[in-house]
Amino acid sequence: MSVHEQFAEDLALHALGCLEGDERATLERHLEECAACRRELEQLRGDAALLALTASGPRPPTRAKTRLIDAIAKEPKLQPGVPRMPWWAAFGWVAALAMIVVVVVVWNQNSRLKSSLAVLQGLSEQQGAELERDRRVVDTLTASDAKPVSILPAKYKSPPPEGKAIYSRERNGLVFIASNMLPLPAQKAYELWLIPAQGTPIPAGVFKPDARGSAVVINPPLPAGVEAKAFAITIEPERGSTTPTMPIIMIGAGG
Amino acid sequence: MAREVVPIHPAQQTVLPLRENRSLSTAAQNQGLNDGALISAIRSGNQDAMAQLYDRYSGVVYSVAFRVLGETSAAEDVLQEIFMQLWRNPGAFDSGRGNLAPWLAVIARNRAVDMLRKRRPQTEMTETVVSVEPDMAGDADRGRAVEKVRAVLKEMPAPQRSALEMAYFEGYSHSEISEKTGEPLGTIKTRIRTGLILLRKAIEAR
Numbered sequence: 001m002s003v004h005e006q007f008a009e010d011l012a013l014h015a016l017g018c019l020e021g022d023e024r025a026t027l028e029r030h031l032e033e034c035a036a037c038r039r040e041l042e043q044l045r046g047d048a049a050l051l052a053l054t055a056s057g058p059r060p061p062t063r064a065k066t067r068l069i070d071a072i073a074k075e076p077k078l079q080p081g082v083p084r085m086p087w088w089a090a091f092g093w094v095a096a097l098a099m100i101v102v103v104v105v106v107w108n109q110n111s112r113l114k115s116s117l118a119v120l121q122g123l124s125e126q127q128g129a130e131l132e133r134d135r136r137v138v139d140t141l142t143a144s145d146a147k148p149v150s151i152l153p154a155k156y157k158s159p160p161p162e163g164k165a166i167y168s169r170e171r172n173g174l175v176f177i178a179s180n181m182l183p184l185p186a187q188k189a190y191e192l193w194l195i196p197a198q199g200t201p202i203p204a205g206v207f208k209p210d211a212r213g214s215a216v217v218i219n220p221p222l223p224a225g226v227e228a229k230a231f232a233i234t235i236e237p238e239r240g241s242t243t244p245t246m247p248i249i250m251i252g253a254g255g
Numbered sequence: 256m257a258r259e260v261v262p263i264h265p266a267q268q269t270v271l272p273l274r275e276n277r278s279l280s281t282a283a284q285n286q287g288l289n290d291g292a293l294i295s296a297i298r299s300g301n302q303d304a305m306a307q308l309y310d311r312y313s314g315v316v317y318s319v320a321f322r323v324l325g326e327t328s329a330a331e332d333v334l335q336e337i338f339m340q341l342w343r344n345p346g347a348f349d350s351g352r353g354n355l356a357p358w359l360a361v362i363a364r365n366r367a368v369d370m371l372r373k374r375r376p377q378t379e380m381t382e383t384v385v386s387v388e389p390d391m392a393g394d395a396d397r398g399r400a401v402e403k404v405r406a407v408l409k410e411m412p413a414p415q416r417s418a419l420e421m422a423y424f425e426g427y428s429h430s431e432i433s434e435k436t437g438e439p440l441g442t443i444k445t446r447i448r449t450g451l452i453l454l455r456k457a458i459e460a461r
Contacts, residue, residue, distance in 0.1 A: 012448035013429050018422040047451040049357035050404045052364045055322035060313050064331050072342045
């Protein structure tokens, strides 16, 4: 095991959720940089799960199931694959962006299907996840409060790096498409930040552009209902950061 | 941290089958499906699949919540909350990184401890990754592993078992445990770590 011994005990405490204060902050900073300790933490959490599974107690009452079934019946899910056609005519360019995402995803899918019969099962599962993701993309892009935001650097050469962020507070969705992004230093990545009207910047996805400088971030985990004042991009370690590292290299107002 | 980032070049994706779900419509059809298939069916709105999954794991979730909270009504609230979250966001469970039972157990424990400490949820479902070996997808496998862990806990020195349980089931911080037991902080840390490693070794030795 290549875990750093000075953190070995704190990792166990952290896995049980009982490490606090400065020790926790120090460990979390270390975890951002140390893959071995991250693996050990995951394993220790697995060990803790064994502890959880030893819990024994009474069976849940029958009414609990009835209560759950009644509750989910009141929250029917949207069936995937029902795009809202009138929107496409009104916002053609947004539709085009959505279609690019879909086409790229489907292209990836087809390439994999051709590569090996052995991965057919995995690809089938992937398609399900991607269809769901695509549905969420369309939901975000068609939201009544969706705002297209261009993010440009203060100084740039042609063609300039550019990012477009479409954010819906109502649907808690964010789609970000970047192009012409500059190559990154080793072990670094771009990180997108949602700058709220109040409070500190919120991480909104870490991304690395491909060889053409393009990248997409789709619906990163964000707290619900945040009003976006702006979006910004910084360069961070590959795993991302919890607070932006200056300087901000690109920024765009939330409109 | 950003698990939804999608580079334009081919990338690893979290996957769940969808195609087969569309033919699932009755509880009978869901019988015998593995957890991944049930999660996929839930993703497409199959309420029978949700009921099936509840039947499989409500006991695990309820037991953990009851162990932490010691009260049936509060445990029932945790049970309801967790299965509702799973209904709303079945993709939070990554079937490629572990089994559903230990994942739900950890989620239940975390939520129950948050409730015990009267605080807002500290960890999102989507951020919880639980890696347990060996495979615990089957009731029999899980039962054997749990019995082994219980045996190790029984043989463990009482102060060590107590430190583990105070941390995990009672939600105390390491400094609170030190304060309550009168033991030095370093001793508590060592007991907790070696206790967890003992559990791991017991399972690995199966």
